[in-house]
Amino acid sequence: MENPGSHGWLWWIPLLPLAGSAVAGALHLCTLRARKTDPAARGPAALAGLVACAALFGSLLLSLRGFQALRELEPESARTLLSTVWHWITVPLPAGASFQADLGLLLDPLSSTMTLVVTGVGFLIHVYSLGYMKGDPGYAKFFAFLNLFVFAMLMLVLSSSLLGVFIGWEGVGLCSYLLIGFWYEKGWPAEAGQKAFVMNRVGDACFLIGTFLLVQAFGTLDVPTIVANFPVDGSRQWQLTLAGLFLFGGCCGKSAQFPLFTWLPDAMAGPTPVSALIHAATMVTSGIYLVARLNPLYASSPGLLALIAGVGAATALIGGSTALVQRDIKKVLAYSTVSQLGYMFLGLGTGAFAAAIFHLVTHAFFKALLFLGAGSVIHGMHEEQDVHRMGGLRRHMPRTFVTFVAGAAALSGLPLLSGFFSKDEILANAFAGGGLYYVFWGVGLATAALTAFYTWRLVSLTFFGPERFDHHHVHPHESPAVMTVPLMVLALLSVAGGVLGLPPVFGVTHALADWLEPVIEPGRKILERHGHAGHLSHAAEWALLGLGSAVALFFAHRGYRAYAGGPERDAALERGRPALAGFLGGAWRFDALYDAAVVRPLRLLAAAVAVVVDQFTIDGLVNGSASAARGAGAALRRTASGYVGGYALWMGVGALLISVVWLWS
Amino acid sequence: MNVPSEHLFFLSSALFALGVLGFLVRRNVIVTLMSIELMLNAANLAFLAGSRLHSAPGRPDLQGPLFVIFVITVAAVEAAVGLALIIALYRLKQSVETDSASEMKG
Numbered sequence: 001m002e003n004p005g006s007h008g009w010l011w012w013i014p015l016l017p018l019a020g021s022a023v024a025g026a027l028h029l030c031t032l033r034a035r036k037t038d039p040a041a042r043g044p045a046a047l048a049g050l051v052a053c054a055a056l057f058g059s060l061l062l063s064l065r066g067f068q069a070l071r072e073l074e075p076e077s078a079r080t081l082l083s084t085v086w087h088w089i090t091v092p093l094p095a096g097a098s099f100q101a102d103l104g105l106l107l108d109p110l111s112s113t114m115t116l117v118v119t120g121v122g123f124l125i126h127v128y129s130l131g132y133m134k135g136d137p138g139y140a141k142f143f144a145f146l147n148l149f150v151f152a153m154l155m156l157v158l159s160s161s162l163l164g165v166f167i168g169w170e171g172v173g174l175c176s177y178l179l180i181g182f183w184y185e186k187g188w189p190a191e192a193g194q195k196a197f198v199m200n201r202v203g204d205a206c207f208l209i210g211t212f213l214l215v216q217a218f219g220t221l222d223v224p225t226i227v228a229n230f231p232v233d234g235s236r237q238w239q240l241t242l243a244g245l246f247l248f249g250g251c252c253g254k255s256a257q258f259p260l261f262t263w264l265p266d267a268m269a270g271p272t273p274v275s276a277l278i279h280a281a282t283m284v285t286s287g288i289y290l291v292a293r294l295n296p297l298y299a300s301s302p303g304l305l306a307l308i309a310g311v312g313a314a315t316a317l318i319g320g321s322t323a324l325v326q327r328d329i330k331k332v333l334a335y336s337t338v339s340q341l342g343y344m345f346l347g348l349g350t351g352a353f354a355a356a357i358f359h360l361v362t363h364a365f366f367k368a369l370l371f372l373g374a375g376s377v378i379h380g381m382h383e384e385q386d387v388h389r390m391g392g393l394r395r396h397m398p399r400t401f402v403t404f405v406a407g408a409a410a411l412s413g414l415p416l417l418s419g420f421f422s423k424d425e426i427l428a429n430a431f432a433g434g435g436l437y438y439v440f441w442g443v444g445l446a447t448a449a450l451t452a453f454y455t456w457r458l459v460s461l462t463f464f465g466p467e468r469f470d471h472h473h474v475h476p477h478e479s480p481a482v483m484t485v486p487l488m489v490l491a492l493l494s495v496a497g498g499v500l501g502l503p504p505v506f507g508v509t510h511a512l513a514d515w516l517e518p519v520i521e522p523g524r525k526i527l528e529r530h531g532h533a534g535h536l537s538h539a540a541e542w543a544l545l546g547l548g549s550a551v552a553l554f555f556a557h558r559g560y561r562a563y564a565g566g567p568e569r570d571a572a573l574e575r576g577r578p579a580l581a582g583f584l585g586g587a588w589r590f591d592a593l594y595d596a597a598v599v600r601p602l603r604l605l606a607a608a609v610a611v612v613v614d615q616f617t618i619d620g621l622v623n624g625s626a627s628a629a630r631g632a633g634a635a636l637r638r639t640a641s642g643y644v645g646g647y648a649l650w651m652g653v654g655a656l657l658i659s660v661v662w663l664w665s
Numbered sequence: 666m667n668v669p670s671e672h673l674f675f676l677s678s679a680l681f682a683l684g685v686l687g688f689l690v691r692r693n694v695i696v697t698l699m700s701i702e703l704m705l706n707a708a709n710l711a712f713l714a715g716s717r718l719h720s721a722p723g724r725p726d727l728q729g730p731l732f733v734i735f736v737i738t739v740a741a742v743e744a745a746v747g748l749a750l751i752i753a754l755y756r757l758k759q760s761v762e763t764d765s766a767s768e769m770k771g
Binding site: 641642643644645648649652 | 685688689690692697763764766767768
């Protein structure tokens with residue numbers, strides 16, 4: 001690194017989408033103005049999509065340039081590009097020191113990986129949206145929001161200080177809210193957006209408290225400085241554990257982990273490309289990114305790691321089992337995303353930070369693919385989302401079918417596909433953890449079985465079996481090339497993405513782990529000192545790989561066979577085990593629980609406050625003073641009778657009183 | 666003739682009280698005006714009585730008579746304006762009763 005802080009071009013990576021967002025927003029305003037005179041006017045909105053795609057493509061090229069620039073740096077530990085443009089906050093402290101928060105960008109292997117995922121997958125989703133959102137009255141607005149989201153997400157992953165991360169963190173939350181409620185005139189998307197926003201507030205408050213604790217501990221928010229402080233001596237450990245706990249709470253909100261996951265399935269109210277970009281590939285993974293970014297903080301607290309692994313395993317199981325019985329194609333994928341995010345946290349909890357990032361990357365490929373494929377199906381089926389009313393679509397939309405199957409195979413972890421390697425690495429690490437981690441491994445393996453089952457149930461119900469839609473009204477058709485080409489690219493990545501991280505037993509290097517090594521190293525060294533990092537023999541690894549393959553293949557086949565003839569199995573479950581079906585269908589009743597424990601008490605409290613404070617106290621004060629004035633007026637008006645004699649009498653009485661008082665004093 | 670000053674004050678008070686009473690109870694504006702004149706002259710009498718009380722032989726107190734002259738002037742002006750108002754009122758209402766001039770609804 002010849003000159004730190006001189007890489008100003010890094011700023012163009014997030015600024016290009018911001019500019020694209022501004023242009024698209026302006027085009028939307030122009031369109032609105034044109035519509036005022038002619039409601040059918042198309043205005044210049046059509047340009048917005050191209051502008052947004054071009055902005056993101058530029059950002060992608062710059063990210064590739066950054067990746068290349070990092071690779072050329074030797075040794076690996078020096079692979080850091082920093083650009084600080086502004087000493088934003090400077091607070092002098094008593095002892096001559098000062099607290100300083102800079103606005104800077106940091107490109108290192110981890111943020112470079114995230115940037116490539118965000119801009120790469122994001123670009124494909126933008127292109128897809130050109131077709132998907134065509135003809136929507138809010139076309140330009142959609143691209144303005146989408147580009148703004150990419151800007152915020154890039155700020156989140158690139159910021160060198162936690163303050164900048166927080167700006168991005170809030171920015172993506174805002175864009176998520178705007179895009180979930182994009183079709184707000186339908187009503188329920190607006191409510192879903194509010195739910196997502198409010199539940200994220202809980203996590204964001206935790207995030208803030210965590211950063212405060214970090215400032216208290218280290219006096220800085222600069223990530224490289226914080227990381228360089230580790231390992232710390234034991235006396236400060238509890239404080240850092242608390243900071244890590246609160247930051248993890250923030251991650252639970254943003255990454256939809258137990259107990260804050262219920263907003264993500266509702267977020268499916270947004271347009272499907274939004275679900276693919278924000279609620280599968282990028283925003284919801286920012287929690288994983290943050291934990292990996294602060295890996296020494298978490299590595300130095302084994303209890304915290306076990307908690308993360310436990311939360312991840314629980315979320316994986318809850319999400320996976322709920323996805324079994326969903327009828328909405330997007331809800332299946334949403335619960336699947338919850339479940340897969342749980343996997344990533346399980347990976348983080350085992351100390352396998354690189355494995356978690358690996359799963360993040362492969363998941364971004366195949367889950368974005370599955371969502372976009374689902375969008376293509378919904379598009380072709382005229383906004384039908386219920387898989388019970390689909391079936392046999394492979395004949396009508398062959399390209400969507402083939403790519404969707406590729407994504408499903410990767411998600412269910414069929415051997416040699418991307419999801420297989422990343423999932424297996426996490427499970428192997430959990431197995432190597434020993435003790436409590438055997439339980440997590442077992443839960444993870446069970447979830448892998450669930451994943452394979454529900455994924456192929458979905459494929460079966462959507463593309464195979466009898467056609468269950470109304471042929472008079474629904475004529476399924478393949479989507480245009482602008483939508484299917486991104487699907488094909490993503491399918492290729494989903495199938496081949498595994499080469500990023502082949503397991504060591506294959507006798508090759510784990511490319512992604514090597515690449516991330518400079519960032520992960522501090523945490524890994526701390527783990528090694530704790531004696532946490534267990535190693536598996538080659539035989540054990542082969543056995544786990546074999547077990548994973550067998551489970552995936554067996555349950556994928558079971559899922560496919562069970563639903564190949566139609567959705568009768570769902571009805572059978574509802575008849576035979578109505579309690580279980582209701583329990584799974586309601587996501588383990590968490591929504592009902594929150595409704596009873598939080599929403600309804602809060603509503604009651606609000607109603608009570610409305611009556612006691614608002615109507616009684618405040619209205620009482622206002623109305624009381626008004627009626628007091630009126631009453632006083634009514635009493636006093638009798639004195640102003642209009643008869644001169646009356647006034648004179650009062651004057652005389654007054655004069656008399658004054659004289660009496662004057663004479664007596 | 667040596668009338669005690671107290672008698673003069675009593676007379677003045679009685680005249681003033683008569684004026685107030687007349688002002689309060691009579692409805693005729695002309696009588697009201699006369700009652701005001703009565704009160705003013707009661708005040709004049711009180712001024713002169715006070716002046717006499719404060720005078721020493723060879724050094725008469727002049728402040729009392731000075732005020733009396735002012736009051737007489739004001740009374741004359743008041744009578745002129747008052748009578749003019751009465752004529753205006755009479756033209757408006759065909760009456761010189763005070764109650765007829767009340768237009769308030771209170």
